[in-house]
Amino acid sequence: MSAETARAGTVAATVVAATTPGSKLARRAxxxxxxxxxxxxxxAAIIIxxxxxxxxxxxxxxxxxxxxxxxxxxxxxxxxxxTFTLDNYQQAMFGNQTNFVxxxxxxxxxxxxxxxxxxSIALLAAYAFAWIDFRGRSLLFVAVFAxxxxxxxxxxxxxxxxxxxxxxxxxxxxxxxxxxxxxxxLAIFLLHNFMKDIPPALIEAARVDGAGHVQIFFxxxxxxxxxxxxxxxxxxxxxxxxxxxxxxxxxxxxPNVAPLTVRIAEMVGSRGSDWYLxxxxxxxxMVVPVxxxxxxxxxxVRGLLAGSVKG
Amino acid sequence: MDGVSKYFKxxxxxxxxxxxxxxxxxxxxVLMVVVIALFIxxxxxxxxxxxxxxxxxxxxxxxxxxxxxxxxxxxxxxxxGLRTIYSSLFNxxxxxxxxxxxxxxxxxEPQFQIVLRNTAVWVILVPVASTVIGLIYAxxxxxxxxxxxxxxLVFMPMAISMVGAxxxxxxxxxxxxxxxxxxxxxxxxxxxxxxxxxxxLLDQPQNTFFLIIVMxxxxxxxxxxxxxxxxxxxxxxxxxxxxxxxxxGVGMFRYITVPSIRPALVVVLTTxxxxxLKVFDIVRTMTGGNFSTSVVANEFYTQSFRYxxxxxxxxxxxxxxxxxxxLVVYNIRQMRMVEEIx
Numbered sequence: 127m128s129a130e131t132a133r134a135g136t137v138a139a140t141v142v143a144a145t146t147p148g149s150k151l152a153r154r155a156x157x158x159x160x161x162x163x164x165x166x167x168x169x170a171a172i173i174i175x176x177x178x179x180x181x182x183x184x185x186x187x188x189x190x191x192x193x194x195x196x197x198x199x200x201x202x203x204x205x206x207x208x209t210f211t212l213d214n215y216q217q218a219m220f221g222n223q224t225n226f227v228x229x230x231x232x233x234x235x236x237x238x239x240x241x242x243x244x245x246s247i248a249l250l251a252a253y254a255f256a257w258i259d260f261r262g263r264s265l266l267f268v269a270v271f272a273x274x275x276x277x278x279x280x281x282x283x284x285x286x287x288x289x290x291x292x293x294x295x296x297x298x299x300x301x302x303x304x305x306x307x308x309x310x311x312l313a314i315f316l317l318h319n320f321m322k323d324i325p326p327a328l329i330e331a332a333r334v335d336g337a338g339h340v341q342i343f344f345x346x347x348x349x350x351x352x353x354x355x356x357x358x359x360x361x362x363x364x365x366x367x368x369x370x371x372x373x374x375x376x377x378x379x380x381p382n383v384a385p386l387t388v389r390i391a392e393m394v395g396s397r398g399s400d401w402y403l404x405x406x407x408x409x410x411x412m413v414v415p416v417x418x419x420x421x422x423x424x425x426x427v428r429g430l431l432a433g434s435v436k437g
Numbered sequence: 438m439d440g441v442s443k444y445f446k447x448x449x450x451x452x453x454x455x456x457x458x459x460x461x462x463x464x465x466x467v468l469m470v471v472v473i474a475l476f477i478x479x480x481x482x483x484x485x486x487x488x489x490x491x492x493x494x495x496x497x498x499x500x501x502x503x504x505x506x507x508x509x510x511x512x513x514x515x516x517x518g519l520r521t522i523y524s525s526l527f528n529x530x531x532x533x534x535x536x537x538x539x540x541x542x543x544x545x546e547p548q549f550q551i552v553l554r555n556t557a558v559w560v561i562l563v564p565v566a567s568t569v570i571g572l573i574y575a576x577x578x579x580x581x582x583x584x585x586x587x588x589x590l591v592f593m594p595m596a597i598s599m600v601g602a603x604x605x606x607x608x609x610x611x612x613x614x615x616x617x618x619x620x621x622x623x624x625x626x627x628x629x630x631x632x633x634x635x636x637x638l639l640d641q642p643q644n645t646f647f648l649i650i651v652m653x654x655x656x657x658x659x660x661x662x663x664x665x666x667x668x669x670x671x672x673x674x675x676x677x678x679x680x681x682x683x684x685x686g687v688g689m690f691r692y693i694t695v696p697s698i699r700p701a702l703v704v705v706l707t708t709x710x711x712x713x714l715k716v717f718d719i720v721r722t723m724t725g726g727n728f729s730t731s732v733v734a735n736e737f738y739t740q741s742f743r744y745x746x747x748x749x750x751x752x753x754x755x756x757x758x759x760x761x762x763x764l765v766v767y768n769i770r771q772m773r774m775v776e777e778i779x
Binding site for chain 2: 164167168170171174175178179180181182184185188196197198199200201202228231232234235238239242243246247248250251253254255258260266270273274275276277278279280281282283284285288293294297298299302303304306307308310311314338339340341343364367368369370371374375382387390391394395398401404405407408411412415416418419420423
């Protein structure tokens, strides 16, 4: 999940939001009628679905097979001699050389602050851009918006030497700070768009009642923004949890900080044929993002729906 | 006096160790909670100061709200960006000014020619393949009984890391000699067809295509989701009118669906192209950029951090930057159009 897809994803969601309300869908469903009557169409859809899922299923099955079986034949033979075990997971999680539990903790410790911090900073900035008038506001906003084009690669070497100068190299702070800074342009841009959609009358009414910026921010805006915040939080969570480049640059080779992605990428290089470890390790790293994605997928779209209806 | 300063030194050391040297799981988790709490506290303090009375000067209010963001962006993006452009004009350790030598090398040396060629192949093939497959799939499953689950299956690769995806596909490409039992699915298919097994990731130049497949596998779900949303947004009357005119199936797809979602198609293509230009994880995990599979984003990492050639690394990063600009500009323009249509 990249910043680009996050931005476009929000556009897609707003398109959905704009079209779904009412009984339109039900009517359309009736209209559809013929759609999949062609067996060729069904076949094509099934082929794509199978091709897309088989690789994952293969590795998942493998992760539960005994090490010896994995070495002797392919996972598609599993029904010929079905033996399953949790040894691979046990070994991957607690084994001296792999210790995925430790890296799992690192991933968690990296991700949560790297989601909370940029969203808070971006909320404040987006509020100022949307509801406080000052000279040079649009210029500054365009500048922030334009910073979205800066590829992370351009910033890595100077940042690294800066962190070394400050004496924080190799600590969690480098990763937190970097993810925060990289997320800000998109976060400010998206949250600003949502804030702009809130009717000015609401803000005015609060202002007349004597509410200051802080009260307006917390009492009026924040509750309305929950869906928008949640949707960005999901994107940011997946992005940070799945990131390799930032973590490798700032925490590579440091078992006390490096997240799962770094460790797995390392193991593919050093123990590339130990599939009993790699398969289990890969799924240990995937389980959290997949759960987040599956459980919040609905909430995500519904939240955006609510946001656009209110706006 | 001496005792006091000693005490402060000790206290400072303790705090420093707590913040910077989290070694145990417990320590890490506590640190995480403390950092989040500390951060919220600081933000709260800023807000409280700003809002204490209505007579706080405006510039203080504005600084309070915008200050943290502007500071972070200046320090984290603007300054490093300029710094990288600057050091791309210097040699490997930054001691001598070399003008545009690094750029000359990046565009003329044979090994980098391969890198540029690969990048071009990636940026053309991944968006086109993902979009075409995503569009076809979106149309095929649209308004069927299984739409929800069918879409989730194809979208799932978006949720997992590219490292995880690389592991999954590396296993599909796993090589064993032809006469041995196969463990990689793709080679097993070849053997079943009576062919010899192959080193998919080693044999040049087709190995790049096998890496590209992984990215297509990931991005198709994104294309499908966005395009499916805009297919559903096509107004009913257009579809009804077309149906009355006798259009259906392929005709409907060709003359109604595709033209109606053209702006969304462009957004999807350019978005995926931008992501692909910066692809690093897949190349790094599957081949490490060896066997002539490197791309610009990976070569940047290799030159900067493995060969310690900071000048050349910086130049490659700048090349990446310059390549991505036209894509972003075009992408944002199209996205405006999509939003206006809404």
